[in-house]
Structure formats: C-alpha cells, structure tokens
Amino acid sequence: MTWQDDIRAAAARIEGHVQKTPVVTVTGFGLGYPLQLKLEQMQHTGTFKARGAFNTLLSQDVPAAGLVAASGGNHGAAVAYAAHRLGHRARIYVPEMAGPAKVALIREAGADLVVVPGAYSDALEQALAYEAETGAMQIHAYDAPATVAGQGTCAMEWEDQGLDADTLLVAVGGGGLIGGTMAWLDGSRHVVAVEPETSCALNAALKAGEPVDVEVSGVAANALGARRIGQICFDLAQSTGADSLLVDDDAIIRAQAALWRETRQLVEPAGATALAALMSGAYRPAPGEKVAVLICGANVAPDPLQQRSF
Structure with missing residues (x-):
C-alpha cells in the first residue's frame, strides 16, 4: 500500500x-x-484535524477505556467531536496556552478536559501517562x-x-x-x-x-x-x-x-x-x-x- x-x-x-x-x-x-x-x-x-480524528477512530478498535489525546487545542477539539459523534469516551489534555475558544470547543463536545501548566509537550507527557495507566487509545496530533x-x-x-x-x-x-x-x-x-x-x-x-x-x-x-x-x-x-x-x-x-x-x-x-x-x-x-x-x-x-x- x-x-x-x-x-x-x-x-x-x-x-x-x-x-x-x-x-x-x-x-x-x-x-x-x-x-x-x-x-x-x-x-x-x-x-x-477532524479528518485525521475520524480516520483514526473508524479504522481501529477503540478500547473500553476510551480515547486520550494531547493537544494545543485544535486536535483536542477534533478528537472530542469525533468521539462524541461515534459514541466514545475521551480525555483531552491541553496546555494553558490553548486559549478559551479551543477549550470551550472541547468542553462543548463532552470530553473530560484537563488543562496542564506549561506547553504542548507537558500535556503530551500527562496524556502518555494516562494511556499507560488506563489502556486508553492515544490519538497523536500529527505523527x-x-x-x-x-x-x-x-x-x-x-x-x-x-x-x-x-x-x-x-x-x-x-x-x-x-x-x-x-x-x-x-x-x-x-x-x-x-x-x-x-x-x-x-x-x-x-x-x-x-x-x-x-x-x-x-x-x-x-x-x-x-x-x-x-x-x-x-x-x-x-x-x-x-x-x-x-x-x-x-x-x-x-x-x-x-x-x-x-x-x-x-x-x-x-x-x-x-x-x-x-x-x-x-x-x-x-x-x-x-x-x-x-x-x-x-x-x-x-x-x-x-x-x-x-
């Protein structure tokens, strides 16, 4: 392929x-x-980012623990939206710099939102820890x-x-x-x-x-x-x-x-x-x-x- x-x-x-x-x-x-x-x-x-989020969720089996993602804001909003539309739980980690518009989008989609002090890398670190602890499926923002x-x-x-x-x-x-x-x-x-x-x-x-x-x-x-x-x-x-x-x-x-x-x-x-x-x-x-x-x-x-x- x-x-x-x-x-x-x-x-x-x-x-x-x-x-x-x-x-x-x-x-x-x-x-x-x-x-x-x-x-x-x-x-x-x-x-x-909704394109990548939907493709990931529709091409893989989502575990009972749901989804987890780290995001500067836009990826988290897309994952939260796709998860809600497809009936999955989602926890989204964002840094403080994400901004109110993006934080509001994530909350409106019903995701479990965690705002992390620092930058995107700090949010990613916590998302990886949550994945290891719960078995949630990680959706990487880009890689x-x-x-x-x-x-x-x-x-x-x-x-x-x-x-x-x-x-x-x-x-x-x-x-x-x-x-x-x-x-x-x-x-x-x-x-x-x-x-x-x-x-x-x-x-x-x-x-x-x-x-x-x-x-x-x-x-x-x-x-x-x-x-x-x-x-x-x-x-x-x-x-x-x-x-x-x-x-x-x-x-x-x-x-x-x-x-x-x-x-x-x-x-x-x-x-x-x-x-x-x-x-x-x-x-x-x-x-x-x-x-x-x-x-x-x-x-x-x-x-x-x-x-x-x-």
Whole structure:
C-alpha cells in the first residue's frame, strides 16, 4: 500500500463525517495576481484535524477505556467531536496556552478536559501517562499514519475540486497537514512549508538533518507550537523536496487582518500563516507561477461572539 492508497481509503472511510470545504480564487492581498484558497477552516471544529480524528477512530478498535489525546487545542477539539459523534469516551489534555475558544470547543463536545501548566509537550507527557495507566487509545496530533492519511484527504479533495496551482503554501506545526499534503501529491506539485520564526520545528529539523527540539512562542504557538517535528513529516519533506521558510508575527497578524478585510474570512493566526509568506515577500513566485494557499484555523481567541446573547 502506498500513501496515496491509504489516503484514498481514508477518504472513503470518513465520507459523511467531515465537510467538503470550499475553494475560492481571490485577486487581492496586494499581490497583483489571482490566488486560489482552500477554506479548510470551515471544517468541523474549525480545522482540518477532524479528518485525521475520524480516520483514526473508524479504522481501529477503540478500547473500553476510551480515547486520550494531547493537544494545543485544535486536535483536542477534533478528537472530542469525533468521539462524541461515534459514541466514545475521551480525555483531552491541553496546555494553558490553548486559549478559551479551543477549550470551550472541547468542553462543548463532552470530553473530560484537563488543562496542564506549561506547553504542548507537558500535556503530551500527562496524556502518555494516562494511556499507560488506563489502556486508553492515544490519538497523536500529527505523527501517526492514520492521522497523516486523514489529513491527506484535504489535498486529495482539493485536486478533485480543480486545484489550479504549481505551488501550494501550507502552514506547519507538528506536520500532520503538510505531511498528508506531501504524501498525496508525492512531488507532483511544489510544496512550501511556512512556519513562524518562533515556532519552526520543521525548518530546524531540515537544517539539522534530523528532528530536533526547538523553543516555541509567538502569536500562533497554540496551534503551530510543536517542539519537535513529526518523523513522518520530516521523512516526507526530505523525500519530496519540499521547501521551508519562516515568517514573523507581524506578517502573520497582517495576513490575518487581510483575510478578514478582503474576504470576510475570520481565522486564527495559524490559519493565516501560509498567506503571510506571500504578503510579506518571504515567498516570491516566479513569473507565470500559479500559487495556492491552504487556509485553516477558525478558532480565534477570544471568541468574538462568546459574550453575545441571541
């Protein structure tokens, strides 16, 4: 079985459980050329992560002890949502930096939520301990074949919708989404990994020749804040020749504002990170090169409507 076989199987498995998210072409953002966007932030729970969560749960037997996951927030919300829809217990560990919007999503899905002092790695440590103690099934946020195959269905779906690009720009945290994208495309299109300067696990790994630990901070850290890139993503980046570049927090914030101003798409900083590479000039397309951006991450903090009463 190839990665593409696994992704096709995942797509068939999760059909009816996830949304088919729209694709739009926009001329704006000060770029002077049309840009195709896939609006994956319109997925259940606001990110692509529902794809990997459903694929994992539908392809494996879930023990009586239920599920456990560590998350910066978005993965936990997706696991909690999928577990609730499929009738499983779930315990989710998140770091304090997860943010109120993501914590609220997890609670609303009925999961047992534990907020852990520190960063994602601290939440993962406690999740692993809970797994060992109870026999609960661990769903890794990014470095597991079923997760990566599930996330790869996003790129497969995009090609089915008429993806018109030579180059795709994708934001990177732990590497599940871009790993799935690289796995599906298998070098057929140019993939550019975009990370914040202060949360750059893939970039650091490619420079070191192996996954290494990095310090994590910045406006997108609660979604792109993995301290070490997943081995699956690292291997795929090396084998497919993906490029890696960095953007600063100011560029991410400007891209986030531009998405709202020009398209009325409200995304969290992580969701705007790939666009920031184009707007800031960190990535400059060649003449005639067609580029596309994967937009993902709708869980803005604070939730702009949280205090409203309807």
